[in-house]
Amino acid sequence: MIDKEIVNLLNDQINKEWFSAYFYLDIYGYYMDQNLNGFGNWFLIQTQEERDHALLFTQYVLNNNERFVLQDIKAPHIVFTDFREPANAALQHEKGITKSINTIYAAAYEKKDFRTMQFLDWFVKEQGEEEKNTEDIVKRYDLFGKDVRGLYLLDSELAARVYAPPTLTV
Numbered sequence: 001m002i003d004k005e006i007v008n009l010l011n012d013q014i015n016k017e018w019f020s021a022y023f024y025l026d027i028y029g030y031y032m033d034q035n036l037n038g039f040g041n042w043f044l045i046q047t048q049e050e051r052d053h054a055l056l057f058t059q060y061v062l063n064n065n066e067r068f069v070l071q072d073i074k075a076p077h078i079v080f081t082d083f084r085e086p087a088n089a090a091l092q093h094e095k096g097i098t099k100s101i102n103t104i105y106a107a108a109y110e111k112k113d114f115r116t117m118q119f120l121d122w123f124v125k126e127q128g129e130e131e132k133n134t135e136d137i138v139k140r141y142d143l144f145g146k147d148v149r150g151l152y153l154l155d156s157e158l159a160a161r162v163y164a165p166p167t168l169t170v
Contacts (some may be wrong), residue, residue: 003111007066009104010116015071016100017054021047023093026076027086036083036151038159042137045163046090049145052166053123060119060170083151084141091134097128122168 002010024047031039061068080086101123108116137158144150 002061002066002116003113004066005112006108006111007061007090010061010066011069011071013100013104014054014057014061014068015073015126017050017057018095019073020050020093020097021054023052023076024050024090026078027090030080030086031083034083036155038155038157039083039086041159042161043090044087044137045161048163049166053126056166056168057170060116063170064115083117083145086140087134087141089121091131091138094127094130094134098131101127119170122166126166 018078024043028040028043058068140154145154
């Protein structure tokens, strides 16, 4: 049985993961509207990953005989003025998600909830990858995204990303 505080934090995380999917879907739409289909592809796949994360948290809560509670998801409503802004917004968002997962981990550690800590180990590693990947896009854009040919090459590189379901089992 999981401590109620941990269950509440996990339920909040489920909502944050669904919001992340919504947020990335919004960014996908922005890039597709700008005809940057490679950037759009990258963020559509990111949308799928965040959906998967929400479902993994949901399954973990259910597997521990607890009830998951869905919350309202607020629309992002972000207006971007250049191609860099969405990628940078994604980086800042991932840093916030990392902080949230670390908060759950710290609470689980305090309660000696080793099962939840073990479950979260995958997400701690995943968040390191998420931050690195989005930071790489921002850095690459800063290096050559303002050059038309550089932007084209970066867009082509991001178009090559392929969806891979998570390998975590709960």
